[in-house]
Amino acid sequence: MPYKKLRIEVRNRVGYLILDSGARFNKLSVTTIRELKRAFSQLDEDGRVGCILLSGWPGESFAVGADIGQMRPFTPQDALQFAELGQSLFDQMERVAKPIIGALNGITMGGGCDLALACDIRIASDRLLIAHPGARLGIITGFCGTQKLPRLVGKNRAREIFATCDSYSAAEALQMGLVDRVVPADRYWDEAVAVAERIAGMPPCSLAWAKRLINMAEDCSLRSGCLAEQGAASLCFVR
């Protein structure tokens, strides 16, 4: 089945997942989220792919939240289902055995910010504008952002981002640790591709275990994490 809201391409072991809704902003509608889930499982199964690059390049936005007009009449039950769908995408992204690089090419807001947080690494263009404006709409996010943002940038900065609803620049996002690297727009895509190709060239088994171990480090005791690390280290020597 063809995709309507995104494109997929595989080159030099990098799986490109490009959000391309045809509109100015890539909204995380139900259709887009379902397509993202399908695309991630396709790239996860594709043996040619060592690393996934998720972006809205060369568009103006990376991604934004759902359509406000569609969300406004939601009942709590509708909202619950919608959050469930979104969270299942982010859960899947965590379970994909390949590193997912978020190439934040531009406007990244609300649910789009949560999509960025679900990536393993974030590389931003200096045109990045990132915000979590839920409190201006009378809601909080339901896409794991209230949990992942504090774990990434610290509770206090997360609280500031949620409370102000302000848009933060690439430089501010870098200073907070919200993104890992900022590249000027004119060199942006080349550098994002270079990072992805470098990672894609690494042994898949080591990448997969590195991702799993780091993700689990936050949620289990140090002893259990170290035990899992022992197992993973020995697996790397299985031929």
Next chain:
Amino acid sequence: MSEKICRIELEGPVARLRIPGGPQLSRRDLLGALRKQLDQLAAKEGVRGVLVCGQGVQFCQVVADGQLTSPDAARLSAFGQEALFALEGLGKPVVAALSGEVSGLGLELALACSFVVADHSARFGFPEISLGRLPAFGGTQRLTRLVGRSVAKQLLFTGELMSAEEALRVRLVNRLYGAAELEQAAMALLQRVCTRSPLALRVGGEVVDAGYDIDLKAACLLERDAFALCFASRDQKEGMGAFLEKREPQFTGD
């Protein structure tokens, strides 16, 4: 008495909570006064945010307790922890705008706020160690969760004060301003926050706090349900309605 130790000044939807401290003040008195004023602030519906600041003397300056018995020290610790849990759980955003030395009780209080802004004169630390004591009002726990074990140990072991710039770098402080503009800038920031949905601010704050100490999966379930609950509110209809009609929302917190 509480009014003298911690003064509330109303400025539109923001309450300024001034905690000047004083050379004769005990920690028990300061914490007791804080507790009482927090009950006031929680009850005032018109108050949507709180700006915590000092005045003149060192922030939260208190007199040394002298020799406490162990049971007395434990009681004081429990009393102070409850007061700071009340501050953290106020349900309204609390921003601390600080300058000069912020140490001991002052830093513990600052750590229980939503976040801290400061001017370049601010310095932060826990000097208790040199007297053979430790922070006892949640400071060891909140500091470690905010800045990580390594920086927390550095502050607790050395008892040295950290500069404002260093505090910004390690995430203890969110923003730095010039000394002349600190309170005004912090007030402007908080006034802007107070135009947001009080319900979303409260629920969001609670979900951040509750979810931080549990595993990610359970925390995301908590968030999912809180998100759904927002759609039973007037604030959600108003916020999204205003967005679609391109006007400023008028939130009530209902």
